[in-house]
Amino acid sequence: xxxxxxxxxxxxxxxxxxxxxxxxxxxxxxxxxxxxxxxxxxxxxxxxxxxxxxxxxxxxxxxxxxxxxxxxxxxxxxxxxxxxxxxxxxxxxxxxxxxxxxxxxxxxxxxxxxxxxxxxxxxxxxxxxxxxxxxxxxxxxxxxxxxxxxxxxxxxxxxxxxxxxxxxxxxxxxxxxxxxxxxxxxxxxxxxxxxxxxxxxx
Amino acid sequence: xxxxxxxxxxxxxxxxxxxxxxxxxxxxxxxxxxxxxxxxxxxxxxxxxxxxxxxxxxxxxxxxxxxxxxxxxxxxxxxxxxxxxxxxxxxxxxxxxxxxxxxxxxxxxxxxxxxxxxxxxxxxxxxxxxxxxxxxxxxxxxxxxxxxxxxxxxxxxxxxxxxxxxxxxxxxxxxxxxxxxxxxxxxxxxxxxxxxxxxxxx
DNA sequence: TAAGCAAGTAATCAATTACTAACTTAAGAG
DNA sequence: CTCTTAAGTTAGTAATTGATTACTTGCTTA
Numbered sequence: 001x002x003x004x005x006x007x008x009x010x011x012x013x014x015x016x017x018x019x020x021x022x023x024x025x026x027x028x029x030x031x032x033x034x035x036x037x038x039x040x041x042x043x044x045x046x047x048x049x050x051x052x053x054x055x056x057x058x059x060x061x062x063x064x065x066x067x068x069x070x071x072x073x074x075x076x077x078x079x080x081x082x083x084x085x086x087x088x089x090x091x092x093x094x095x096x097x098x099x100x101x102x103x104x105x106x107x108x109x110x111x112x113x114x115x116x117x118x119x120x121x122x123x124x125x126x127x128x129x130x131x132x133x134x135x136x137x138x139x140x141x142x143x144x145x146x147x148x149x150x151x152x153x154x155x156x157x158x159x160x161x162x163x164x165x166x167x168x169x170x171x172x173x174x175x176x177x178x179x180x181x182x183x184x185x186x187x188x189x190x191x192x193x194x195x196x197x198x199x200x201x202x
Numbered sequence: 203x204x205x206x207x208x209x210x211x212x213x214x215x216x217x218x219x220x221x222x223x224x225x226x227x228x229x230x231x232x233x234x235x236x237x238x239x240x241x242x243x244x245x246x247x248x249x250x251x252x253x254x255x256x257x258x259x260x261x262x263x264x265x266x267x268x269x270x271x272x273x274x275x276x277x278x279x280x281x282x283x284x285x286x287x288x289x290x291x292x293x294x295x296x297x298x299x300x301x302x303x304x305x306x307x308x309x310x311x312x313x314x315x316x317x318x319x320x321x322x323x324x325x326x327x328x329x330x331x332x333x334x335x336x337x338x339x340x341x342x343x344x345x346x347x348x349x350x351x352x353x354x355x356x357x358x359x360x361x362x363x364x365x366x367x368x369x370x371x372x373x374x375x376x377x378x379x380x381x382x383x384x385x386x387x388x389x390x391x392x393x394x395x396x397x398x399x400x401x402x403x404x
Numbered sequence: 405t406a407a408g409c410a411a412g413t414a415a416t417c418a419a420t421t422a423c424t425a426a427c428t429t430a431a432g433a434g
Numbered sequence: 435c436t437c438t439t440a441a442g443t444t445a446g447t448a449a450t451t452g453a454t455t456a457c458t459t460g461c462t463t464a
Contacts, residue, residue: 007410007411007412007459007460007461008411009410009411010410010411013411027319028317028318028319029233029314029317029318029319030317031231031233031234032233034450034451034452035451035452035453036450036451036452044412044413045412045413045414046452046453047412047413047414047415047453047454047455048411048412048413050452050453050454051410051411051412052411055452055453056451056452056453108317111313111374111377112231112317114374114377114378115230115231115232115310115314115377116230116231117229117230117231127378130378131378154395155391155394155395157388157391158388158391158392158394158395159395161371161372161375161388161392162368162371162392162395162396164371164374164375165367165368165369165370165371165372165374165375165392166364166367166368166371167367168367168370168371168374169363169364169366169367169368169370169371170363170367172313172316172366172367172370173363173366173367175313175316175317176316176329176332176333186359186360186363189357189359189360190360190363190364190367192357192360193356193357193360193361193364193396193399193400194364194395194399195399196398196399196400197395197396197397197398197399197400198395198398198399201403208430209429209430209431209440209441209442210441211440211441212440212441215441236420236421236422237421237422237423238420238421238422246442246443247442247443247444248422248423249423249424249425249442249443249444249445250441250442250443252422252423252424253440253441253442254441257422257423258421258422258423
């Protein structure tokens with residue numbers, strides 16, 4: 001409910017605001033989240049939000065920064081721990097799924113931003129985030145080819161698209177079922193098929 | 203612009219309205235499409251829309267019916283023409299992609315409906331549509347196992363999720379690039395990997 | 405302890421939304 | 435040609451939105 005009913009520092013308040021938006025996005029369409037709803041969940045009046053953010057879009061931008069930092073950090077960590085490129089791909093996949101399961105609102109926010117017609121700052125941030133993510137995957141797949149774990153003739157670009165799409169598909173399933181935990185069960189099964197599609201034939 | 207500037211029958215007007223929404227959804231976030239925008243695109247005043255639909259949600263419901271009928275019809279046709287289960291899967295995939303390429307707003311509308319917190323009629327229609335679609339795929343994959351085209355140990359459920367997710371991923375890519383035609387080029391390449399993941403090892 | 409400032413409130417703003425209702429007008433039937 | 439009716443217009447409504455403003459409260463520190 002109210003993360004910090006009393007008054008607290010602006011920095012802390014901004015952080016709580018971002019987390020509140022992420023939380024609300026798990027419960028409703030991100031594009032219908034109002035500043036009143038955000039403030040209400042924080043135990044604050046609506047006007048108070050604008051003491052910390054100049055505009056609503058600025059809040060969304062902060063959310064994007066939060067997402068980018070957290071997601072990329074997890075991905076990086078997963079890559080480092082993995083003993084091989086293919087193992088890294090799997091670790092990244094599972095890390096991403098775990099992140100999404102913990103914050104089901106995040107993929108909705110990203111997808112929603114991409115849908116916006118205007119060329120907003122937050123939309124560009126999503127594009128940049130996914131682009132960077134794709135480059136990481138691209139690198140891993142190319143490494144996998146060299147280490148002969150993956151098929152040398154593999155279409156790297158298509159593999160990246162399928163990787164991201166696979167996660168997107170799992171998210172959609174969880175939306176369909178209205179059950180977030182299903183995604184954790186299904187993820188390994190779906191990744192197994194993906195893996196078969198890219199790994200070197202014996 | 204204006205599909206039928208003059209006055210026309212209510213039936214025709216309803217059809218044009220639905221097509222206009224689909225068209226607008228290709229250009230902007232579906233949840234931001236207003237009745238004013240719909241009417242404007244049709245060369246009509248906003249109030250006139252409510253001569254033909256009792257509410258905005260009723261318009262969306264009609265759109266869902268339009269989508270369900272068109273998509274399922276294409277899928278059915280693709281299945282019938284295909285000589286084998288695996289060929290049918292590929293035909294369905296390409297038919298779906300072609301449909302999405304022709305109507306880029308459709309997947310956005312579906313995804314947007316799924317995100318709604320309330321349990322609306324149109325949301326249930328989307329759930330039903332995808333469920334039926336999934337059942338079709340399920341059947342094709344099981345057939346493929348029997349005909350020994352697909353791996354007997356294949357996880358059917360996961361394969362269905364991956365199939366739909368693959369399309370979702372391609373849609374996301376086209377949103378990212380802002381280019382609809384890319385999806386046609388990438389689809390066969392991505393499906394090739396999917397196919398490798400499910401077909402029987404030689 | 406008093407001053408200064410940052411954080412929060414409450415009321416209100418203009419703009420936009422879906423929806424309505426009294427009216428006008430065009431088209432087809434007799 | 436006229437009359438009826440349905441399609442469309444004009445001009446509203448109430449509710450909701452993001453944002454602003456004048457005022458209040460509480461913490462820090464000189």
